[in-house]
Amino acid sequence: MSTVISTTESMPTSSPPCHPLWQDGRFCWGVAILAVMGGFMVVGRVFMPPPQVMDPNTPLLGLGLAGHGLGTDDLGRDVWARLALGGEISLLVGLGTAITSIGIGGVVGLLAARMGGWVDTVLVRAMDVLYSLPGLMLVVLMTVFLGRGVGSLVLAIALFSWPDAARVVRASTLQLQQEEFMEAYRALGGGVWGWLWRYVWPNLAGVFILAAAITIPRAILTESTLSFIGLGVEPPLSSWGTLASEGWAMVRLAPRLMLLPTACIVMAMVGFNMVSEALTDHFQGTMSRG
Amino acid sequence: MVTFSDALRPLRPLPYNTTMDARIILKQLLAGVLTLWVVVTATFFLLRLLPGGPFDAEKRLPPAIQQQIEAKYHLNEPVWQQYGRYMGGLLHGDLGPSYKYLSRSVNDMVAQAAGPSFVIGGGALLLGCLVGLVVAIVPRWWHTSDFSAGHAGLERSTHLLGVLALSTPSFIVAGVLVLVGALWLHWFPAARLSSAHHAVLPIVSLALVPFAYTVLWVRNAMATVAKQPYIHTKAAFGLAHGQLVLAHIARNALLPWVALLGPLAAALLTGSFAVEFIFAIPGLGKYFITAVTDRDYPLVMGITLLYSTLLITLNTVTDIALRWLDPRLRGAAGEVA
Numbered sequence: 001m002s003t004v005i006s007t008t009e010s011m012p013t014s015s016p017p018c019h020p021l022w023q024d025g026r027f028c029w030g031v032a033i034l035a036v037m038g039g040f041m042v043v044g045r046v047f048m049p050p051p052q053v054m055d056p057n058t059p060l061l062g063l064g065l066a067g068h069g070l071g072t073d074d075l076g077r078d079v080w081a082r083l084a085l086g087g088e089i090s091l092l093v094g095l096g097t098a099i100t101s102i103g104i105g106g107v108v109g110l111l112a113a114r115m116g117g118w119v120d121t122v123l124v125r126a127m128d129v130l131y132s133l134p135g136l137m138l139v140v141l142m143t144v145f146l147g148r149g150v151g152s153l154v155l156a157i158a159l160f161s162w163p164d165a166a167r168v169v170r171a172s173t174l175q176l177q178q179e180e181f182m183e184a185y186r187a188l189g190g191g192v193w194g195w196l197w198r199y200v201w202p203n204l205a206g207v208f209i210l211a212a213a214i215t216i217p218r219a220i221l222t223e224s225t226l227s228f229i230g231l232g233v234e235p236p237l238s239s240w241g242t243l244a245s246e247g248w249a250m251v252r253l254a255p256r257l258m259l260l261p262t263a264c265i266v267m268a269m270v271g272f273n274m275v276s277e278a279l280t281d282h283f284q285g286t287m288s289r290g
Numbered sequence: 291m292v293t294f295s296d297a298l299r300p301l302r303p304l305p306y307n308t309t310m311d312a313r314i315i316l317k318q319l320l321a322g323v324l325t326l327w328v329v330v331t332a333t334f335f336l337l338r339l340l341p342g343g344p345f346d347a348e349k350r351l352p353p354a355i356q357q358q359i360e361a362k363y364h365l366n367e368p369v370w371q372q373y374g375r376y377m378g379g380l381l382h383g384d385l386g387p388s389y390k391y392l393s394r395s396v397n398d399m400v401a402q403a404a405g406p407s408f409v410i411g412g413g414a415l416l417l418g419c420l421v422g423l424v425v426a427i428v429p430r431w432w433h434t435s436d437f438s439a440g441h442a443g444l445e446r447s448t449h450l451l452g453v454l455a456l457s458t459p460s461f462i463v464a465g466v467l468v469l470v471g472a473l474w475l476h477w478f479p480a481a482r483l484s485s486a487h488h489a490v491l492p493i494v495s496l497a498l499v500p501f502a503y504t505v506l507w508v509r510n511a512m513a514t515v516a517k518q519p520y521i522h523t524k525a526a527f528g529l530a531h532g533q534l535v536l537a538h539i540a541r542n543a544l545l546p547w548v549a550l551l552g553p554l555a556a557a558l559l560t561g562s563f564a565v566e567f568i569f570a571i572p573g574l575g576k577y578f579i580t581a582v583t584d585r586d587y588p589l590v591m592g593i594t595l596l597y598s599t600l601l602i603t604l605n606t607v608t609d610i611a612l613r614w615l616d617p618r619l620r621g622a623a624g625e626v627a
Contacts, residue, residue, distance in 0.1 A: 244465070
C-alpha cells in the first residue's frame with residue numbers, strides 16, 4: 001500500500017512536454033468545438049452541391065433527402081453549402097475585425113504604456129469615452145457612411161472595438177516595463193526598435209492572440225445582429241446572421257432554416273469564448289473587463 | 291498592537307473626504323458633458339457628409355417645392371449655420387422637427403418610443419441580474435466539507451451556463467422563444483407590446499445578456515475573494531459557512547460587478563435592437579433603424595443623444611455608488627469604474 005503511494009508521488013509530473021494551455025479543459029473544449037465547426041464547413045463546401053445553384057423543383061427539402069444533407073431552402077439551394085459559405089463571411093468579419101482592432105489597439109496600447117504621462121491620460125480617456133457610447137448605434141451610422149461590404153463592416157466594427165485590444169496590450173506592456181531586465185535595458189540606453197523587436201514582440205505575442213480571441217466573438221455577435229436586422233452584409237453575400245434572418249421570415253414553414261444558422265452562431269461563439277477565457281486566465285490570471 | 295479580534299472586525303471606514311469626492315464627481319460630470327458634445331457634433335457632421343439628402347425621392351420634386359421644403363427645414367443654409375441652429379435648440383431642450391413624420395417633433399417621438407424600450411430594458415436588467423446573482427452564489431453557498439469552496443459539479447455547470455448565455459445573441463433567444471412559446475405552445479403572444487403578458491418573451495430573451503455577465507463575473511470574483519487570507523482567517527475562527535459566503539465572500543465579490551452595470555446597460559441596448567425587431571415593438575431601436583434608412587437626421591440625432599446621455603449618466607452613477615460602497619476608493623483620484 002505505502003509503496004504504491006510513494007511510486008505515484010515520485011512519478012515525474014511533467015511527463016509530456018505539452019503547453020500548459022492544453023491542461024485547461026476550457027481551452028481543449030473550445031478548440032475541439034472550433035475544429036468540429038471547421039470540419040462541418042469543409043464538408044459543406046467540398047461535398048455538397050455549390051451554394052449558388054438554385055433548383056426550383058426541389059424547394060424546402062427536409063433533412064437528409066436527395067443528396068442534400070441538411071435539405072434545401074425556399075429556392076432549392078443546398079442549406080449545408082450555404083451555411084458553410086455564410087460561416088466563411090462571418091469568420092472573415094471576425095478575423096478581419098480582430099486584426100484591424102489589434103492594429104489600432106496595439107499601437108495605442110503600446111504608445112500609452114511607453115509614453116506615460118499626458119499621452120497615457122489622453123488615450124485612456126479616449127478609450128473610456130468610446131466605452132461609454134452606444135456602440136451598435138454608431139456602427140450602424142458608420143455602415144450607412146462606409147457602405148455594407150465585408151471591408152466596411154470590418155472597419156465600422158473595429159472603430160468601436162479597438163479599446164478592448166488597447167486595454168489588454170497597455171496592461172501587459174506596463175507589467176513588462178516593471179521587469180528587472182527592462183530596467184537593465186533602459187539603463188543601458190536601449191532604443192525603441194530594440195525594445196519593440198527584442199522585448200515587446202516576444203513577450204507580448206501571446207497577448208496579441210488573447211486580444212484577437214476576445215475580439216472575434218464580439219465581432220461575430222455584432223455582425224450577426226446587424227445582418228439579422230437587415231443592416232449587415234448585402235445580398236450576393238450572406239453570413240450566418242443573414243441566413244438566420246431569411247429563416248426567420250419562413251419560421252412557420254421550415255423552422256430548421258432559422259435554427260441551423262443560429263446553432264452555427266452559438267457553437268462558434270461558445271468555441272471562441274471558451275478559448276478566450278482560457279487564454280485570459282493564462283496570460284492575465286484574472287478575467288479581463290467585459 | 292493589532293490583535294486577532296481586530297483582524298476579524300470589518301474594516302473601519304476611512305475618514306470621508308467629502309471635498310475631494312465632490313471635486314472628482316464634478317470633474318466627471320464635466321467630462322460627461324464634453325463627451326456628449328463630441329458625440330453630437332460628430333454625429334451631426336457625419337450625417338451631413340452622407341451622400342443624398344432626406345428629401346431625395348425617386349421622383350424628382352418640382353424645383354420650387356424642393357426649395358420651399360429646404361427653406362422650411364433650413365437645409366439651404368451653410369452647414370455651420372445649421373449646426374449653430376441645432377445646438378441652440380438643443381440648449382433649450384428642443385430636438386427639432388422630424389423630417390419624415392411631418393408635423394411631429396423629435397421630442398415627442400423619442401418620448402413615445404422610450405416607454406416600451408425602457409420597460410423591456412429595465413425588466414431585463416432586473417430579471418437577469420437577480421437570477422444571475424442567485425445562480426452565481428448558490429453553488430458556492432452549497433455546503434461542502436471544504437470551508438471556502440463550493441459544490442464543484444454545480445460550479446462547473448454554472449460556468450458552462452454562463453458561457454452558453456454569453457454566446458447566444460438575444461435575437462436567437464427571441465426567435466426560439468417565439469417559435470416555441472408562441473407558435474408551437476401558444477402560451478404567449480408572438481408580437482407587439484400591449485399588455486404585461488406581451489412583455490414576458492421580450493424581457494426573458496433580453497435578460498440573457500445581464501444574466502450571462504452577472505454569472506461569469508460574480509462567480510469569477512468569488513473564486514478570487516475566497517482565496518484571500520482574511521477569508522481563511524474567518525473560517526479558522528469558526529464562522530458559519532453560510533455567513534462566510536454571503537456576508538464576506540459574496541459581499542466583496544459584488545464590487546466589481548457593480549462597476550460592470552454601466553457597460554452592461556450598453557450591451558442591453560445592443561440586444562434590444564434585435565429584440566424590438568423580432569417582436570415588432572415600436573421602441574427606440576426600431577425607430578433608430580428606420581430613421582437611419584429614411585435619413586431622418588433629427589430623429590437619428592435625438593435617439594443617439596438619448597442613449598449616450600443615458601449611458602454616461604449610468605457610468606457616473608455607478609462610479610459614485612462604488613465610492614460609497616467601497617471605503618478604500620473614497621477620496622481616490624481618477625475613475626474607479
